Amino acid sequence: MRISTVVKENEPQLVRKLYDKAKEYKNVIDLTLGDPDIPPPVKVKNAACQAIEENKTKYTANAGIPELREAIRRDVRQRTGIDYSINEIAVTTGAMGALYLSAVSILNPGDEMIILEPHWPNYTNMVKMCGAVPRYVNYIGEENMHSLKTNIEKTITPKTKALIINSPSNPTGVVLPFDKLCEIAELVQKYNLCLFTDEVYRTIVFDDSFHSILEIPGMKEHTILIDSLSKRFSMTGFRIGFVCAPVEIAAAVAALQENTNSCACMFAQYAAKAALENSNTLEQEICGIFQSRCTAMTAELQKSRNLRLSPAVSTFYLFVDIRKTGLSSEVFAYQLLDKKHIAVVPGNAFNQAGEGFIRIACTLSEEKLVAAAKEIIDFANNL
Numbered sequence: 001m002r003i004s005t006v007v008k009e010n011e012p013q014l015v016r017k018l019y020d021k022a023k024e025y026k027n028v029i030d031l032t033l034g035d036p037d038i039p040p041p042v043k044v045k046n047a048a049c050q051a052i053e054e055n056k057t058k059y060t061a062n063a064g065i066p067e068l069r070e071a072i073r074r075d076v077r078q079r080t081g082i083d084y085s086i087n088e089i090a091v092t093t094g095a096m097g098a099l100y101l102s103a104v105s106i107l108n109p110g111d112e113m114i115i116l117e118p119h120w121p122n123y124t125n126m127v128k129m130c131g132a133v134p135r136y137v138n139y140i141g142e143e144n145m146h147s148l149k150t151n152i153e154k155t156i157t158p159k160t161k162a163l164i165i166n167s168p169s170n171p172t173g174v175v176l177p178f179d180k181l182c183e184i185a186e187l188v189q190k191y192n193l194c195l196f197t198d199e200v201y202r203t204i205v206f207d208d209s210f211h212s213i214l215e216i217p218g219m220k221e222h223t224i225l226i227d228s229l230s231k232r233f234s235m236t237g238f239r240i241g242f243v244c245a246p247v248e249i250a251a252a253v254a255a256l257q258e259n260t261n262s263c264a265c266m267f268a269q270y271a272a273k274a275a276l277e278n279s280n281t282l283e284q285e286i287c288g289i290f291q292s293r294c295t296a297m298t299a300e301l302q303k304s305r306n307l308r309l310s311p312a313v314s315t316f317y318l319f320v321d322i323r324k325t326g327l328s329s330e331v332f333a334y335q336l337l338d339k340k341h342i343a344v345v346p347g348n349a350f351n352q353a354g355e356g357f358i359r360i361a362c363t364l365s366e367e368k369l370v371a372a373a374k375e376i377i378d379f380a381n382n383l
Contacts, residue, residue: 009128013121014349018333022343029364029372030343034170036316036363038234038289040271041282047274048238051267060263063254064091064242068269071276072242076225079202080214084244090253091264091272095200095228095241097257100126102224102243103162105252106194107132111161114152118319118350118357120170120198132161138353140172149183156191163188164196165213168205168314171350171359175314178211185216195223200241203232203283205314206291221246231316232283233275238268290316293362293369300373306380316362319347323356325383332380333358340375 019032039045051057063069069086077083092098099122107113109131115123117136127134137151138144144151152163165184167176176184188195197213213219228241241264243253257263275282294312301307301320308321322332329346337343345361347354362369 006129010125014330015121015345018337018343018345018349021334022337025337025341028337028341028343029368029375031360031362031364031369031372032343032345034231034317034361034363035236036231036234036290037365038286040235040238041233041275041278041285043278043282044233044235044238044271044275048267048271051270056266056270058266060266060269061254062258062263063089063250064264065266065269065273068273068276069242071273072244075276075279076227076244080212082214082220082244085247088244088247088250090243090245090250090257091269092241092243092253092257093261093264094230094239095198095226096122097239097261097264098226098228098241098243098253099123099196099198100129101253101256101260102196102226102245102249103127103130103132104256105249106224107161110159112157112159113161114155114163115351116148116165116169117352118169118171118347118354119164120166121349121351123164123166124351133159135160136351136353139174139176140353145177145180148180149187152184152187156187156193160191160193162194162196164198166198166200168201168210170201170315171317171345171347171354172319173312173315173317175205175209177209181211181213182216185213185219185222188222189218193222195219196226197223198226200226200228200231201315202227203279204287204290204316206287206294207313209313224249229272229275232279232286234286235268235271235275238265238271240264240268240272290362293364293366294318296366297360297362297369297373300370301377304377304380306383307377318360318362319354320358320360321356322358322380325380327383329355329358336376336379340379342372342375342379344376
């Protein structure tokens with residue numbers, strides 16, 4: 001049986017390769033996946049159980065239950081000042097569903113999409129699955145950030161259809177400064193591009209540096225907002241994401257969802273509604289846990305003479321510069337796993353701009369993270 005070209009070009013991810021490889025070792029400290037050990041809040045679990053008890057276990061509208069879409073509408077208005085109608089909102093199976101269905105909604109074969117790198121690898125694969133072409137712009141380091149507008153504009157061609165930003169960023173934890181968002185908005189409007197803004201980590205920020213590009217006048221009609229409840233409420237397995245976009249895009253996402261998985265899980269949608277109705281308290285608690293973990297891990301790793309990293313400002317990821325060790329990202333990661341039984345992700349998993357770095361997910365207890373940091377330092381200092 002012949003496999004399609006789409007499958008052949010859908011490259012296996014290094015994130016998963018390291019995760020799977022780690023399973024071969026005993027007593028591994030696994031810092032690969034962005035899947036926190038924190039359980040979902042009690043109010044969320046209770047709402048899911050209550051929905052099941054009330055037999056809310058059926059299909060829903062392709063775009064999601066109206067009650068959840070209304071809760072999303074209020075949530076987005078509160079943080080961006082933008083008022084969407086529920087017809088401009090579609091609930092999806094996680095942010096991955098939101099991203100892919102949105103991409104299919106606008107991209108034709110041969111179109112180009114600009115991606116800031118290092119980036120979450122699913123972006124590249126989703127673009128390729130649409131028959132479109134990914135183009136990359138490096139934002140790491142002061143020089144690249146300073147030249148971001150110029151470098152994006154150089155990458156725009158007549159085939160460029162869209163651009164995606166991820167702030168706060170997986171894998172780097174970088175929060176794009178507001179002046180850079182303004183520069184990107186200027187280009188989007190100048191060239192009439194579609195902008196994807198992936199804001200999945202926007203509630204896990206340790207200062208007041210985060211801004212949504214939607215805050216900039218004129219951007220609503222150009223923007224597809226991608227968000228999820230997975231990280232902000234530790235609800236990864238509930239698979240609830242959403243799209244806020246012009247009504248024709250939201251309708252297209254809902255229509256495409258009919259032909260993929262019909263709808264997001266009904267009782268999970270009711271749990272998501274409960275999460276959003278208690279968002280301020282729950283988000284602050286979860287953000288505080290990750291800030292404490294990232295701070296402790298950073299303080300320990302900064303003791304190494306061969307590792308460099310800046311203080312964490314967002315997400316639960318640390319993007320650690322290992323170039324002084326002389327090892328490539330992959331060699332470092334595999335040798336660390338073999339010698340210390342600690343699993344991290346090589347930076348080149350997030351495209352070539354990530355080479356020379358590793359990503360550490362601070363998704364375990366502070367005690368385990370500090371223990372892992374000591375072992376990583378011992379490995380890095382004794383190469």
